[in-house]
Amino acid sequence: MTTPSTELNLEYRRMVEADLPAVHALSQAVRWPHRLEDWQFVHRLGTGFVAECAGKILGTASCWAYGGEHGSLGMVIVSPDAQGKGIGRELMTRVLRELGERSTMLIATLAGQPLYESLGFVAIGRIHQHQGTVFQLGTAVPPSGERIRPVGASDGPKLARLASRALGMPRATVLDALRKVGDCVVLDSGGEPVGFAFCRRFGRGYAIGPVVAPDTERAKALIAHWIGVRAGSFVRIDVHESGGLSPWLAEMGLDRVDSGITMVRGEPSHVDEGVRQFAIINQALC
Numbered sequence: 001m002t003t004p005s006t007e008l009n010l011e012y013r014r015m016v017e018a019d020l021p022a023v024h025a026l027s028q029a030v031r032w033p034h035r036l037e038d039w040q041f042v043h044r045l046g047t048g049f050v051a052e053c054a055g056k057i058l059g060t061a062s063c064w065a066y067g068g069e070h071g072s073l074g075m076v077i078v079s080p081d082a083q084g085k086g087i088g089r090e091l092m093t094r095v096l097r098e099l100g101e102r103s104t105m106l107i108a109t110l111a112g113q114p115l116y117e118s119l120g121f122v123a124i125g126r127i128h129q130h131q132g133t134v135f136q137l138g139t140a141v142p143p144s145g146e147r148i149r150p151v152g153a154s155d156g157p158k159l160a161r162l163a164s165r166a167l168g169m170p171r172a173t174v175l176d177a178l179r180k181v182g183d184c185v186v187l188d189s190g191g192e193p194v195g196f197a198f199c200r201r202f203g204r205g206y207a208i209g210p211v212v213a214p215d216t217e218r219a220k221a222l223i224a225h226w227i228g229v230r231a232g233s234f235v236r237i238d239v240h241e242s243g244g245l246s247p248w249l250a251e252m253g254l255d256r257v258d259s260g261i262t263m264v265r266g267e268p269s270h271v272d273e274g275v276r277q278f279a280i281i282n283q284a285l286c
């Protein structure tokens with residue numbers, strides 16, 4: 001058992017915007033690449049909690065609701081010098097209470113997995129983190145009759161439907177927020193969007209994701225588009241192992257540098273087999 005954190009005289013409270021510089025420093029202390037703007041993006045979409053001791057933030061955890069039945073949690077960090085004292089567990093209790101009965105997803109690091117397992121989360125897959133700077137352009141292109149084009153003003157609801165089918169949960173709010181911070185291209189078949197991919201500033205460079213497509217070949221075409229646009233820049237993409245894209249990304253020059261475990265608590269969402277999310281937004285929003 002870990003040492004009870006009551007000995008530290010901790011206060012647990014909701015995170016506010018003014019906490020973001022301090023929680024950003026915490027994520028830097030555990031070598032996460034997030035910028036302050038990346039924290040702002042996730043904070044404004046969800047609810048965070050902090051553990052504070054004498055005015056110093058020692059821990060943080062956040063969660064996001066997708067309608068009344070689904071949610072995710074993440075950004076779970078305890079200051080390295082305060083770990084193993086029960087702070088992570090206490091923060092988790094608060095985010096889980098906030099999400100209530102919702103089926104909840106997370107992407108765990110190896111450090112976090114034992115804590116999540118003890119709270120009822122079950123591993124259902126893996127995520128591979130790829131990153132690097134690519135100078136060569138990709139060769140993957142859409143099938144004939146389909147094209148990649150910039151997102152249009154009227155695409156929003158259609159993309160939200162595709163994403164919701166791929167994940168089995170409402171995604172309109174998250175996609176609207178992404179459109180404010182990133183760029184999006186659509187895979188168009190006969191005037192209808194059949195897939196899409198976002199690219200935005202993140203961490204040390206750019207992040208590609210989410211990538212939603214009917215199959216691997218079309219997902220490759222969408223990703224190759226963004227790799228081409230960002231040639232010469234540092235790019236990160238986190239993909240589901242089950243999508244089979246990892247070897248191809250490594251061949252393209254985006255090395256696999258880390259992996260996470262996809263976990264769920266409660267009933268897994270019912271996804272539509274006809275369209276899949278190949279790359280996630282980030283490890284918090286899944």
Ligand SMILES: CC(C)(COP(=O)(O)OP(=O)(O)OC[C@H]1O[C@@H](n2cnc3c(N)ncnc32)[C@H](O)[C@@H]1OP(=O)(O)O)[C@@H](O)C(=O)NCCC(=O)NCCS
Nearest residue numbers: 001002077078083084085086087088089108109111112114
């Ligand atoms: C994961 C993390 C948040 C856990 O926070 P914490 O405050 O240290 O965790 P707690 O003290 O509440 O311990 C919770 C459980 O974690 C496990 N744990 C904690 N410290 C551990 C250690 N040194 N060795 C092995 N397991 C440990 C135990 O299972 C513990 O269960 P117990 O309460 O029954 O003993 C923290 O290690 C951390 O910030 N790691 C770096 C960032 C990270 O990887 N975050 C997870 C993102 S998904």
